[in-house]
Amino acid sequence: MKWSKTFMVLLGMVLISSVCLAQVKDTLTAIHSRRSVRHYTGQPVSKKDLETLVKAGMAAPTAMDKRPWAFVIVTDEAILKKLAEGLPSSKMIVQAKSAIVVCGVMTKAGWGEAREFWVQDCSAASQNILLAAEAMGLGAVWTGMYPSHQRVEYVQKVLGIPREVIPLNVIAVGLPTGEDRPKDKFDPTNIHWEKW
Numbered sequence: 394m395k396w397s398k399t400f401m402v403l404l405g406m407v408l409i410s411s412v413c414l415a416q417v418k419d420t421l422t423a424i425h426s427r428r429s430v431r432h433y434t435g436q437p438v439s440k441k442d443l444e445t446l447v448k449a450g451m452a453a454p455t456a457m458d459k460r461p462w463a464f465v466i467v468t469d470e471a472i473l474k475k476l477a478e479g480l481p482s483s484k485m486i487v488q489a490k491s492a493i494v495v496c497g498v499m500t501k502a503g504w505g506e507a508r509e510f511w512v513q514d515c516s517a518a519s520q521n522i523l524l525a526a527e528a529m530g531l532g533a534v535w536t537g538m539y540p541s542h543q544r545v546e547y548v549q550k551v552l553g554i555p556r557e558v559i560p561l562n563v564i565a566v567g568l569p570t571g572e573d574r575p576k577d578k579f580d581p582t583n584i585h586w587e588k589w
Contacts, residue, residue: 497559
């Protein structure tokens, strides 16, 4: 009886290890297959999937746990077209059928020099959204707004975003056509061990 209990414990540990290794592989696969998708089928993304993406964004690390972010999910065709009119790098949001605008909320940001951590926090949230989209079989591309005052003000105006909330980016989200391919960006010359 003692051997069978020990065997079951060991078997359980092996199974747990296998599941953990599979999750790591899935995460690495998503990271290395992520690509900037600019070509979409035009099929809409479900509200549930968009909420899942934003939930992934909110799981990002954040300095001092400030969470100085807010997300505007846009699926209304007229609003997407209006955004695309004033944002040349975001034209694909119309075909994608949805966009997530990642914003920094200055009233939630830190103080003094720490105030600028909002950019890092919202960038981490944006990367989580991009990786989650890849893992879910969706396509996404980050189009930058901040620090361009013209773009920031345009997005604020179109979406009714208050002045103390700064749109960092507009992320197009949709079903990819498959035209866009991931790039191998690994370059060993960018690695320095111990010292520069």
